[in-house]
Amino acid sequence: MSTDAQTEPRPQTPAPAPAPEPEPHPQAPAAALPAQAAAAYTRTPWEELVTTALLGTDRRTPHLDAPGKEAPTALLDAAAVQTVRRRAGLRPAPAAAARPEPAPDDPRPVVPPAARRRLASLLADHPTAGGGRRGTAPDLMELLPQWLALANDRDFAAPPELLPALLNAARGRTDLRPQALAFAGPRARWLATLNPDWKFALRAAPHGATTTAAQGGQDETEVERRWQEGLFAERVALLATLRAHDPAAARALLAGTWTTERAEDRLMFLDSLRTGLGPADEPFLEQALGDRSRNVRATAAELLSALPTSALAARMADRASSCVALDRTASTPTLTVEAPHECDAGMERDGVTPKPPAGRGARSWWLGQLVEAAPLATWQSRLGGRAPADIVALPVTDDWRGELHAAWCRAAVRQRDATWSRALLGSPSAPDAAGPGAVSLAERAKLLAALHAPERAAWVAGFIDAHGLSEAFQLLGVCAVPWAPDLGRAVVDALNIARDAGSYPWSFSGVMGLAERCLDPAEAVRLDALTAVPDEREDAAPGAGGYWSEAFQRLVTTLRLRAVMREELTP
Template sequence: MSWDDLASTALVGTDRRPYPGDLLGSAAVEVVRRRAGWRPARPGEPARAADEEQDAVSRRAAERLVRILGGEHERVLPEWLAVAAGAGRRVPAYLLPELLHRGRRDDSIRADLGVLAGRRGRWLAERNPVWAYLLEEPTGETWELGRAADRRDHLRRLRAAEPGEARRLLESSWERETPEDRAVFVEVLAEGLSIDDEPFLESALDDRRREVRQWAANLLTRLPASRLSRRMAERARTCLTVGPATITVEAPSSCDKAMERDGIRPKTPRGVGERAWWLQQVIARAPLQMWGVPPGEMLRKKILDWDSEVKTAWVRAAVLQREPEWARAMFAWDPISDLLVALGPEEQQALAADFTKERDPDSQLIMVLGGVSPRWQETLATAVLRKIIQMATTQPWNLGELITLAGERIDPALAGLAQGFSPVPPIQQVAALLRFRADMIKELS
């Protein structure tokens, strides 16, 4: 019997199709016969990697990268990669396997690897499935011909230069895009967002993909004049009644389809009640300017019920809507790093400097400092260095992460300031890392 006949008999069973003899034994013989009859393929000459177009980093820069990969100040690797990629350089071929292996575990460095790996890196990625992620990073192709990453990169650059043209380009191909690509592309519209984007984003609220709908709702929330913001304001007014000294709260009793379309997620996180969850989302998406009262004054009012839920919603609203005045007020109530995104780099650093002066180096301080955009300038750098000196005599065991963070985030041009700040070993550790980074950047420039 042929292999197809044996397989068919096995599928329907010997009760329905009797087989004379040992079916499994015959199948084993047929497997051996088939394998013995195969001739091994003779591979042709493998295609060579194309010649590189980018210049490699200098020998000294490559040597420093070897040291970083070997464990010396390993946490500055993302900065090394970002600076090198920004200079349009590539890494030597002998370092590619280690870097591609790291990129497999850390997707935050993949965009820079897409630049630094060059043509040899893509050649390797085509031959090793575990490195294939590199093929999804931008290559410089056009909107029409590029992969998803190329098209996202093209759209982002166009959005920065001509926001309206970028939106029209996306609209022209929207129906032909895959759900995965739509979810990636709509996020790009966050830059240069304006009320002109509202009709497109409003239509995206009906998209089949949840991530698309959520991003569209988030962006519309940043537009106080959008129809979504007006709808959320109406809902919020039914939930909160603001009096001269008190705020009365009536949480939603249900989450209907219209609320879901506007970005309210009906399913609650573990440990949160339904009405509390819906209340937080409604208030977070309602335009903060609708209350007509400064945030400090709102926070002083007594909230009769749902106090924590309402204030948590205002925190989320300040983050979603990028509202600086509310972000400052809510940071004073709950100093979380997410609120810093609503503030410019200088104000972030000033706020973090004040917070550092008042706080012991606990996890909250580390989280706040970790949310401040690098590179830290003198005001914040000085506050952190003083905190290190203060704690070096009382809690030296509690300084490790603060020392490392200072060395990684302070502007390396301030290495001299740190070195002369104090001779105590923790400060000199910070100064040493700043000098390491300063030399690293010089080698890559």
């Protein structure tokens, strides 16, 4: 103890609060303190010392037996002694009655050595202090999710020595947890039982618990036990994971305890049925329509409306079709709308919320909910067999067009109908960036999610060519990674145009960040020409060319690093 104490300098001024692991006092090492004072310092709990330091010795006098010393000095002496004691570990004690179970085996191969070193560097990266500039250096922490996705796709196991760092990273970033825990495998739960800082891993589905009930035996028993005895978050994760593998088994598990669950828990459990939703879920959801919780009833109705063949969908189709009709007497076929005049008990049971939000008319509120919940196929048979694009193009009387189209947008998203989504999106080059039916770019992004990845990328590329990048950020977020060549070229060309305009690149920092993670690494060759500092125009912002050069250098460096990462993880 005295050797460590003598090699560590003492701060010149007592700090207001000791660091989490304060260093020993050099002029009063533990061995040199009087026995009585050393014993007093040792008896004072570390938590009490920290509390006293945070409050200040003027407000809280430390309970220390240190005659002749001022309170701040005595506090630092006590912290020094406790630090050495904590570092020295526990005194020998009788062994526990039973040794911990060994870590479970992970049959997957460990990542290759180069990829192991890469993971260590990704985990060691930290954000720039104060959010300052990173210069041309890649943001390694933002590449970690992509690295984990590649490793999981290739079914690699995590290096044992990096598991603590991996779990610490996942502890601080919830977006990393699914991929990090999948990569860590069964040893993540084993480590979590030994360190409470990693208890979030215990809330994930247990290894092997996702096997279907048809396999029976111990797996089925383990699933039932965890469902009955687990914490709420563990049960939610278990139900969601089981639902992805065996929807019927998950539904049966939920039905077995449904009547005994709390209302807020029923709502969360019911939401898990979105995964693998099918006609077999209809009886259970119809039963949930009579739940005493309004939120549970609304969620059950929403799920049933996503099943076009359900009885609720048929009821909503009847109600909605009575509100919208085709006027054939006009010179041009026109849609007429007669919104509901009341919200009856049947509508309310089927999920229609009777009270509109502030500033919204009640009748338009009810109409929107009916149209949103009706199967989209209703309108083709109701409106003369017209295709969705032709229906969307029909004029609507009395300013009901916006309300009707917005409800069709929500229905297309809920039912994941690509044909209707395509019709409501319209042409990407249309002058109105919000489209014929979407009420916002966020709504358009949801509609895009119903299209296949190549069509989605082509549409967004056309939108960027017509409208630029300023309104494309949300749309880029729903495109598959890596971006298709046409989309990548559109983004790079738009960034080049923005650079030539002479403005600063900060307005496009979000798109630049997406490009670092989503551009095909092959685009680095094209981007090399943009890394040079351009000649500044007279009307350009001062120094803008240098900032753009730095941004493109960082982008190129990141793309090349991603290419190397992919090679390192290729068997």
